[in-house]
Amino acid sequence: xxxxxxxxxxxxxxxxxxxxxxxxxxxxxxxxxxxxxxxxxxxxxxxxxxxxxxxxxxxxxxxxxxxxxxxxxxxxxxxxxxxxxxxxxxxxxxxxxxxxxxxxxxxxxxxxxxxxxxxxxxxxxxxxxxxxxxxxxxxxxxxxxxxxxxxxxxxxxxxxxxxxxxxxxxxxxxxxxxxxxxxxxxxxxxxxxxxxxxxxxxxxxxxxxxxxxxxxxxxxxxxxxxxxx
Amino acid sequence: xxxxxxxxxxxxxxxxxxxxxxxxxxxxxxxxxxxxxxxxxxxxxxxxxxxxxxxxxxxxxxxxxxxxxxxxxxxxxxxxxxxxxxxxxxxxxxxxxxxxxxxxxxxxxxxxxxxxxxxxxxxxxxxxxxxxxxxxxxxxxxxxxxxxxxxxxxxxxxxxxxxxxxxxxxxxxxxxxxxxxxxxxxxxxxxxxxxx
Numbered sequence: 001x002x003x004x005x006x007x008x009x010x011x012x013x014x015x016x017x018x019x020x021x022x023x024x025x026x027x028x029x030x031x032x033x034x035x036x037x038x039x040x041x042x043x044x045x046x047x048x049x050x051x052x053x054x055x056x057x058x059x060x061x062x063x064x065x066x067x068x069x070x071x072x073x074x075x076x077x078x079x080x081x082x083x084x085x086x087x088x089x090x091x092x093x094x095x096x097x098x099x100x101x102x103x104x105x106x107x108x109x110x111x112x113x114x115x116x117x118x119x120x121x122x123x124x125x126x127x128x129x130x131x132x133x134x135x136x137x138x139x140x141x142x143x144x145x146x147x148x149x150x151x152x153x154x155x156x157x158x159x160x161x162x163x164x165x166x167x168x169x170x171x172x173x174x175x176x177x178x179x180x181x182x183x184x185x186x187x188x189x190x191x192x193x194x195x196x197x198x199x200x201x202x203x204x205x206x207x208x209x210x211x212x213x214x215x216x217x218x219x220x221x222x223x224x225x226x227x228x229x
Numbered sequence: 230x231x232x233x234x235x236x237x238x239x240x241x242x243x244x245x246x247x248x249x250x251x252x253x254x255x256x257x258x259x260x261x262x263x264x265x266x267x268x269x270x271x272x273x274x275x276x277x278x279x280x281x282x283x284x285x286x287x288x289x290x291x292x293x294x295x296x297x298x299x300x301x302x303x304x305x306x307x308x309x310x311x312x313x314x315x316x317x318x319x320x321x322x323x324x325x326x327x328x329x330x331x332x333x334x335x336x337x338x339x340x341x342x343x344x345x346x347x348x349x350x351x352x353x354x355x356x357x358x359x360x361x362x363x364x365x366x367x368x369x370x371x372x373x374x375x376x377x378x379x380x381x382x383x384x385x386x387x388x389x390x391x392x393x394x395x396x397x398x399x400x401x402x403x404x405x406x407x408x409x410x411x412x413x414x415x416x417x418x419x420x421x422x423x424x425x
Contacts, residue, residue: 044256045345088342089313096306104302119352122305126345128257195416196251200409204402211397 023148030152032214035160046127047161048199049120054177057165059113061158063102063121065151068130071095072150076138091134092125099124129157160206167202168193231358235366238359242370244418248346249378250411252353255346259379259408260401262337269383270376272337277372279319279341280350283312284368287351288361308351313342346375381411 046064050056071094075082082090103121106114114121124130133153138146169175172193174182192198233241248254255276262272287308295301320338324331341347350371354364385407394403 044260045253045349048253048256088339089310092309092313092342093306096309100302100305103305119349119356122352123254123345123349125305125309126343126348128343131343192413196253197409197412197416199253200405200412204398204405204409207400207402207405208395208398211400211402215397 022145026145026148027152030149030154031156031159035156035210044203046120046123047157047164048196048203050117051161051164051199051202052168052172052194053116054162054165054169056113056116057161058158059110060117060120061154061161063106064124064127064129065154065158067095067098067102067124068133068154068157069147069150070098071130072133072138072146073143075134076141076143076146079139082139087135087139091131095130095134096125129153164199164202164206167206168198172198231360231363233363235362238363239366239370240421242367243374243377244415245421247374247378247415248349248371249375250408250415252349254349255344255375258340258344259375259382260404262340263379263382263404264386266380266383266387269379272340273376273379275337275341276344276346277369277376279312279316280347280372280375281365281368283308283315283347284350284354284364284371286311286315288354288359288364291355304355305348305352308348312347312351316342346371378411382408 046060050060071091074094075091078090078094099122102124103114106117106121133150137149141149166176169177170181171190174180174184174187174189190198193202242248246252249256249259258272262268290307290311291301291304295304295307316338320331323338350368353371354367357367359367382404386404389403389407398406
């Protein structure tokens, strides 16, 4: 633990401000510039599975933000005492602990939501967003910036979840958060948007739009940087 | 108790409830590793193999150790530990006994630990209350279903090399749209079987 305090000390003396300078850069990076879903293509599984209702997307986004931020914080705190060879197991163990906390909370207080989300809460463990940030950021950086990075990526992820949720619920059921927006009198629900293909189509089109607005600078080589995951 | 016959569980997990097109599991490696058929077949067979054995091991641990002890809330961490340990053993075993297979599959094995389809299969096995026979066929069927999905997509992507895709769609957008079309065709199987 002595190692981690010595590396954290210079950051503190420089005065790390969470919402100015470097802190803001980290937040912006995670939320927009390098958004985990659209830019890094991480965590697609959950992102497609739970977005058929806005409420589900909100809850899932909040759960994922919590897990990413907390696991980043703890992994970064312990990063100098985790042996390199078994770092995957160590990271997974930390992440799984927070996921179990969330899952037990849902089961205790929001049983119907827990039932609807099914196995996907547990699948946050293998979500590449959480693992990816732990590996790429928290293992190299001090705790406070890692916490912020986790928050930013979680929020960036949640925003995309909610966007997709809004489109799918609106087109598929004519409602948002259960309130009727498009009355059934003249709007025929397009059920396919609530089912699996709708998730793929909405996701594909959203990535298309965002990629047009904010293009990725270089063409990725086949199986280059992405295949390392 | 779930009373679905095993053949229905098996076919259902391949076609009607395909783990990728209906439950969206294993999307990350699906998007990244589906650019060549040979890669897809390597990864697909590795996933099928690991999924088959880990669902069985996880079933036995869950049913005979965790439930009697009232520890089912730690099942996630146990499941992922079993998967990681299994993959690690498999990697050492393959490296020792068949270097050729190791070079073919080696790079995929670490990816499998964090493949959500593997963990997802174990979780669905618990949620749907399968008994031992159903679990065996579910593990095999879900693995084969994932194999089928990634092989299909790799075939399409090899063909797509000749077509002119809009620049902004090239990275992942087009794969998602194609997956949507394939998912629609898989929905056609829904009427065939109504499994859970």
